Amino acid sequence: MQQTMLDRVDRVADDVVSLVLRATTGPLAPWEPGAHLDLALPNRLTRQYSLCGDPADRESYRIAVRHEPLSRGGSEYVHLFLRPARTLEVSLPRNHFPLVPAPEYLFLAGGIGITPILPMFRSAVEAGIPATLVYAGKSAATMPFATDLRAAYGDRVHLFTTRDQRRPDFAALSTGLNPRALIYCCGPAPMLAAAETAFPAERIHTERFRPATRTFAPNTPFEATCARSGRTIQVAPNESLLDALHHAGHAIPSGCREGICGSCELTVLAGTPDHRDDIGAPNDRIYACVSRARSPRLILDL
Amino acid sequence: MTHARTRPRWVPPDEVRARLGEPEAMTEAKILDRIDEHFHRFIAHSPFLALATADAAGRADCSPRGDYPGFVKVLDEHTLAIPDRPGNKIADSFRNLAENDGVGLLFFIPGLRETLRVNGRAYPTDEPDVLARMQIEGKNAELALVVEVAEAYFHCGRALIRSRLWDPASQSLATEMPSTGEVAVAQLGLDIDPKLIEHGLELGYRNLY
Known part of the structure; x- marks a missing residue:
């Protein structure tokens, strides 16, 4: 996580504010166009926002937030309760939407x-x-x-x-x-x-900003083996891999818990993941909040 | 503790008033009939409230409700919505509200001495646009309680100051209680290891939504 201070809040359209988050301890982590970060709000909610400022500016990040009418507490908080000068923690930028070289x-x-x-x-x-x-x-x-x-x-x-x-x-x-x-x-x-x-x-x-509506096969139980610790964890049909790992004492970071932000990415060493995310994980990665297993066991680099 | 029932002296209402004195004009003036921006900010930072209801016969009940700060949604300045999360399924509050829709709420913010009191009338809803605002970890609330606000006001901090409720040193009080399993075994006269009950409880606590 990186410490920032909310420097400016500007209304940039009906129901949209732009936030400028300024570095408080040295330059901010670099980012490429298409990247987003997690913003940890004072109400314990974490929300993902795309960076929309200048990548060359290492002193501040800019994001823009629309006040969603059916806000669950993220965008409403940003609009009604965030004030300049508040310190806010943000994650390192992640990019699931990178600009691939092209002629046009x-x-x-x-x-x-x-x-x-x-x-x-x-x-x-x-x-x-x-x-x-x-x-x-x-x-x-x-x-x-x-x-x-x-x-x-x-x-x-x-x-x-x-x-x-x-x-x-x-x-x-x-x-x-x-x-x-x-x-x-x-x-x-x-x-x-x-x-x-x-x-x-x-x-x-x-x-996407919200997960696509899709249907999946019914959840089945599977095992997750943590290669580094050698521990094997049972994942019940009614719990996520992320929750099962949390309960077993693995503090995996997590954000949206909907398979769109990528905070909970893990490396899969063996086994076949059942990918249910909207990011498009390759087979050697898994987003533990939503994805499960097609094989009886996954071996994770944990 | 004695097992004979004690019945301390009753004080009639006029005598109670005489002993307490009259409230100051300021105290009454601070009662609003709506959720203004300050009360909204309070609710947006409150992770916990006590919900008081009573049935038609006046049999009263008070139950805790808690989640992330701001779990109670302010739908407009006269209307709140409280998500109903999985609990003990006794549904005392809903049963009371079916007979008597009066409700009293007391909101807390950890570390803050003042509390927010909101009184009004309440009913259950399954309105999709209300439940959508309460989705957490991909799971919807099954029901929400809509509260139509009649009165809202800050309550002064004396009770919380005297109680030292937020003083970290007060947390040692919890260690003076036996475990929930030990209490259950004693109260229900069970012949099982209290740890089994605690284990079951901990498993239940893993599924909060």
Whole structure:
């Protein structure tokens, strides 16, 4: 974890504030566009936010937070109760949404989904790579950074306001796109679904703010062996691997507990994980909060 | 302890008032009929409250409710929602509220001497938009208690100061109690190892949601 102090809170759109978190002990850990971090709130909730500032700035991090109407206590706390000068702990940045080198990019952002896309788009433009940003929101007033982006990057930025029945036509965008271009999309679930239909799976990278709705086979019990300690832990059908490890005394960090933040990543040495996360874990990794096992036993690097 | 029932002298209401004196005007003025921003901030930082209800005959009950700070949601300035998490399934509060919807809440913030009192009327709900706000570790609350606020006010800190409730040294009081297993074995006249009961209890405590 890193210590920061909340330096500024600025309203950047209806229901969206931008927070600037300043380093209190030396430079902050570096990050690449697409990265997010965990913010530990004073009410013991931990929430994940994409970094949307300048990666070259090692003195501060910037995030933007929308006040969710059905807040479980994270975004509501940020909006109503956080005040400048409060010290806040943040994790090291993690990146499940890295910008892979490509000759051209198409960025698709919906609402607060602009946050990871913003530094990606900027870095592509600064590197001289052709890049287009398609940014949709309910209305101009609800779209953070829209005016600044349009002013700075002109017609490379296409704004759509759905309240005026204006929606981006992904099929048309797909037809005219450079066949080697990569597509990055972050936004609400219907937008991600539409983008995943319109663009080739091998060229589109997505990030979600809430887990996708999916159904899994019924939970079965399995064993987790911790290779370093030699201990074997039974994971019951009604508990997660993360909880079973916690109860056995392994203090695994955790964040969202929904398979989207990646805080609880573990290395799998043997066995077949049943991946249930929305990050896309490879077979030698597992997110212990949601994922289980297809084999009777997993051997973990713990 | 004597087994004969003791019955100390009863003091009539007018005499109680005469002995306590009248409340100061300030004390009454600080009672609001709504949750203002200060009370909202208090609730957002409170991980624990005591919930008092009574049935139609006036038989009263008080039960603890706790979770992460802010577990009680302020839906608007006249309405709160308290998640119902798995407990002992006796549902005393819900049974009382079915007969008598009056409710008294006392909120605590660890380390703070003042408490927040909220009185009003309450009913159970399964409204999806309310339960969605109470989701934790991917699990929804089955029910929530909606409280329609009639009165809200800060209660002064004298009781907490006198009790030394938040003084870390007070925690040694807990070591003076026998274990829950020992109490259960004694009260129920069981012929089993108290550790078995404690083990069962600890397993239950692992599934909080």
